[in-house]
Amino acid sequence: MARANSRQRLGPLILGRATARPRGRLQWYAYLSILPALCFVALFAVYPVAFSVRLATHRYVLTDPLNHPFEGLRNVAEVLGSYYFRRAGLTTLTFTASVVASVLAFGVAVSHYLNRPGRLAGFLRVAILLPWAIPVVMAGIIWKWIFNGNYGVLNALLVSLGLIPSYVSWFGNPILAPLTLVIAHVWKWGPLAAIMCLATLQAVPRDLYESAHIDGGSGWAAFRYITLPFLRPTLLILLILETVGGFVTFDLVYVMTGGGPGDATSLLSWFAYAEIFRFLDLGKGAALAFIIAAVTLGLSLVYVRLLRSEALYS
Amino acid sequence: MMRRVVTVAAMLVFAATAIPMQPVARAGAGSTQLTFTVWTFAVDTIKENINRFQTRVPNVTVNLTDYNWGQYNDTIVANFVGGSTVPDILYSSDHWLQQWAAAGWIAPLDDYFPQARELAKSFAPYAVEGMTYKGKLYGFPYYADPMAFMYNAAVLRQAGFGAPPQTWAEVLEQAKAIKAKGLVQYPIGFGFSLDEPFSIETVISMVYSEGGNLFDKDLNPAFDRAGSAMVKTIEWVREALRAGVMNPESLQWDGVQAGNAMKGGTQVFFITRASGLWELNNPQFSKQAGNFQLAFMPGATHETVGFVRFYAMSSSVPRRGKEALDAAWQFLNYFGGPGPDNNYPVVRRWALDFGLGFAQLPLFKDKDIRASFGRWVNVERLESIGQKHARVKQGLTPWFAQWDVFARAELQKAYLGQQTAQQTVKNLASKWNELRRR
Numbered sequence: 141m142a143r144a145n146s147r148q149r150l151g152p153l154i155l156g157r158a159t160a161r162p163r164g165r166l167q168w169y170a171y172l173s174i175l176p177a178l179c180f181v182a183l184f185a186v187y188p189v190a191f192s193v194r195l196a197t198h199r200y201v202l203t204d205p206l207n208h209p210f211e212g213l214r215n216v217a218e219v220l221g222s223y224y225f226r227r228a229g230l231t232t233l234t235f236t237a238s239v240v241a242s243v244l245a246f247g248v249a250v251s252h253y254l255n256r257p258g259r260l261a262g263f264l265r266v267a268i269l270l271p272w273a274i275p276v277v278m279a280g281i282i283w284k285w286i287f288n289g290n291y292g293v294l295n296a297l298l299v300s301l302g303l304i305p306s307y308v309s310w311f312g313n314p315i316l317a318p319l320t321l322v323i324a325h326v327w328k329w330g331p332l333a334a335i336m337c338l339a340t341l342q343a344v345p346r347d348l349y350e351s352a353h354i355d356g357g358s359g360w361a362a363f364r365y366i367t368l369p370f371l372r373p374t375l376l377i378l379l380i381l382e383t384v385g386g387f388v389t390f391d392l393v394y395v396m397t398g399g400g401p402g403d404a405t406s407l408l409s410w411f412a413y414a415e416i417f418r419f420l421d422l423g424k425g426a427a428l429a430f431i432i433a434a435v436t437l438g439l440s441l442v443y444v445r446l447l448r449s450e451a452l453y454s
Numbered sequence: 455m456m457r458r459v460v461t462v463a464a465m466l467v468f469a470a471t472a473i474p475m476q477p478v479a480r481a482g483a484g485s486t487q488l489t490f491t492v493w494t495f496a497v498d499t500i501k502e503n504i505n506r507f508q509t510r511v512p513n514v515t516v517n518l519t520d521y522n523w524g525q526y527n528d529t530i531v532a533n534f535v536g537g538s539t540v541p542d543i544l545y546s547s548d549h550w551l552q553q554w555a556a557a558g559w560i561a562p563l564d565d566y567f568p569q570a571r572e573l574a575k576s577f578a579p580y581a582v583e584g585m586t587y588k589g590k591l592y593g594f595p596y597y598a599d600p601m602a603f604m605y606n607a608a609v610l611r612q613a614g615f616g617a618p619p620q621t622w623a624e625v626l627e628q629a630k631a632i633k634a635k636g637l638v639q640y641p642i643g644f645g646f647s648l649d650e651p652f653s654i655e656t657v658i659s660m661v662y663s664e665g666g667n668l669f670d671k672d673l674n675p676a677f678d679r680a681g682s683a684m685v686k687t688i689e690w691v692r693e694a695l696r697a698g699v700m701n702p703e704s705l706q707w708d709g710v711q712a713g714n715a716m717k718g719g720t721q722v723f724f725i726t727r728a729s730g731l732w733e734l735n736n737p738q739f740s741k742q743a744g745n746f747q748l749a750f751m752p753g754a755t756h757e758t759v760g761f762v763r764f765y766a767m768s769s770s771v772p773r774r775g776k777e778a779l780d781a782a783w784q785f786l787n788y789f790g791g792p793g794p795d796n797n798y799p800v801v802r803r804w805a806l807d808f809g810l811g812f813a814q815l816p817l818f819k820d821k822d823i824r825a826s827f828g829r830w831v832n833v834e835r836l837e838s839i840g841q842k843h844a845r846v847k848q849g850l851t852p853w854f855a856q857w858d859v860f861a862r863a864e865l866q867k868a869y870l871g872q873q874t875a876q877q878t879v880k881n882l883a884s885k886w887n888e889l890r891r892r
Binding site for chain 1: 531534535556639706852859870
């Protein structure tokens with residue numbers, strides 16, 4: 141109703157402009173105006189995707205550079221049936237679930253703490269963002285040194301505290317190595333989650349907490365019935381970001397573990413890289429990249445649907 | 455005011471002209487540019503060699519780029535695939551030769567330089583074999599070495615052993631004794647990282663040392679048979695890790711890190727290129743200098759891998775024409791051949807200053823090199839290993855590099871006990887056949 145009224149109000153103005161110039165010329169002007177942006181999008185989005193589709197549906201083995209027959213979905217089928225897909229898929233799911241849960245828990249806990257008034261709160265709000273500002277590769281190198289099995293500071297600390305008898309080979313152990321990746325990932329991306337949650341929490345009216353307190357509600361009850369409902373939209377956005385981020389994590393693996401030991405930290409994105417740059421099979425690499433993209437897109441759509449839900453904001 | 459404007463304008467004009475002047479001045483008039491890509495090792499020495507080359511051959515200018523050894527092949531592949539930063543001359547290895555040549559990224563030298571084939575007669579045969587694809591020569595040797603077993607003789611003496619181990623069982627026995635006496639926590643450490651191209655050379659050397667073969671004459675896998683030398687090798691590493699005598703960090707180490715453990719005295723047994731002993735026995739780099747000895751590879755036959763790293767010429771050079779080809783030949787002849795003064799200026803320097811092994815046969819008679827090598831290695835033993843026991847890697851094919859990468863991860867799974875040795879060799883054979891069919 142309101143929209144109809146506004147159209148009635150603006151109607152004469154718009155019509156007035158439209159009738160002042162020929163309609164065709166106006167359309168051309170509109171298309172010309174968006175042409176630079178269209179070219180930009182075509183160059184950096186449409187063309188690479190189209191080329192990737194071509195790669196994924198053809199045989200592109202670099203050691204056989206002149207032979208590129210059309211293969212349809214054969215690359216996709218071969219990737220799905222490959223020796224690594226099931227195991228790497230499971231490793232990726234475990235890693236993604238771990239980082240999503242850890243980053244969200246970190247974000248909520250830290251933002252809850254920083255939302256309290258305190259002397260150090262201002263400093264901590266800035267300091268907490270530092271890891272987020274560090275490039276991922278640098279973060280990987282830092283953590284690679286921290287976890288180093290021979291000279292790492294973590295081993296030195298744990299031994300000096302008497303928590304372990306001798307140095308542990310963090311990257312040489314197939315159970316501990318994935319854990320090091322999760323820790324590095326949370327250190328890198330947790331601060332962003334914390335700041336986003338903190339921004340949301342600062343918009344929560346204080347009198348709600350005071351009312352809860354007067355009504356005899358516990359701290360947990362206030363968190364459960366006031367804080368969490370306000371945080372839900374932010375947490376869902378973080379859920380999308382972290383799920384996609386977890387699925388496509390590559391840089392930390394590349395820098396810290398190289399996918400090892402064995403294939404303990406070989407995520408699907410690692411194999412997409414390995415198919416192209418190590419096995420020189422661009423077709424399979426592109427096919428795997430599309431599979432990863434389809435999974436993350438599917439999950440994102442589910443989350444976005446949840447985000448749009450009216451109940452979320454009610 | 456006017457004076458200030460003129461001063462600022464003059465400064466801007468000077469800056470604009472001075473900045474681009476630098477490379478032009480270095481290149482010199484009429485100079486042919488060559489780009490040269492190496493893995494990161496002694497880059498300052500490489501720069502000095504380039505400067506000496508440019509002084510001797512002033513019509514060629516060389517621009518150097520270096521990449522990490524562990525990611526070298528990946529980076530080069532990315533460069534060739536991307537096509538934007540393809541070098542003219544680059545380091546290569548017998549590992550990667552067939553992959554690069556089959557993809558058409560590097561050019562056969564004898565197609566463009568007929569004199570190269572004649573010069574190759576002065577190279578060790580295993581090195582020539584490692585640089586040859588489909589009968590064509592693709593490089594001049596940068597260095598060539600056998601893989602060798604080395605040990606810390608001082609620790610061995612402390613543990614009561616008068617001689618190095620002769621078999622792999624003895625290696626375990628001595629390592630367990632050294633650990634039991636509290637001398638060293640992890641006496642064995644190899645560079646088995648997923649990024650370490652030397653790791654497959656270590657494994658193949660262990661297989662050869664037991665008289666094993668990887669493939670038959672038709673390139674069918676021979677390692678997947680029950681009780682093969684490969685199965686025994688995998689089980690040996692598994693046992694060394696399980697018994698706590700091999701450093702578990704071996705699965706993350708490259709050869710440099712394992713070598714550092716040797717130099718620091720926290721490790722006793724090591725397999726690497728024979729010339730690695732130069733650094734271990736050099737007091738400038740090693741706390742334990744003088745304690746390290748070269749041994750024959752333990753096992754039934756003491757055979758080992760002999761490998762070659764070499765200078766290759768990318769296919770972009772012939773496309774650039776005669777001038778670039780002439781420059782490339784002068785470069786290759788200076789760096790990997792006898793050079794204009796017939797004194798092997800670069801190869802000789804690598805041997806004298808870094809102890810790098812070589813494939814250029816005339817240098818074996820060089821008195822300076824023999825005297826220099828004698829300071830850090832038993833020269834007769836080194837010669838014996840190189841000439842009697844070193845064999846080229848079996849299975850050098852366009853798919854060897856891909857198989858090698860696959861093998862590193864599969865072998866690690868076996869070492870960690872995640873799959874049996876028999877399952878591992880079955881997977882390796884399956885992958886070999888898949889890559890071969892592709």
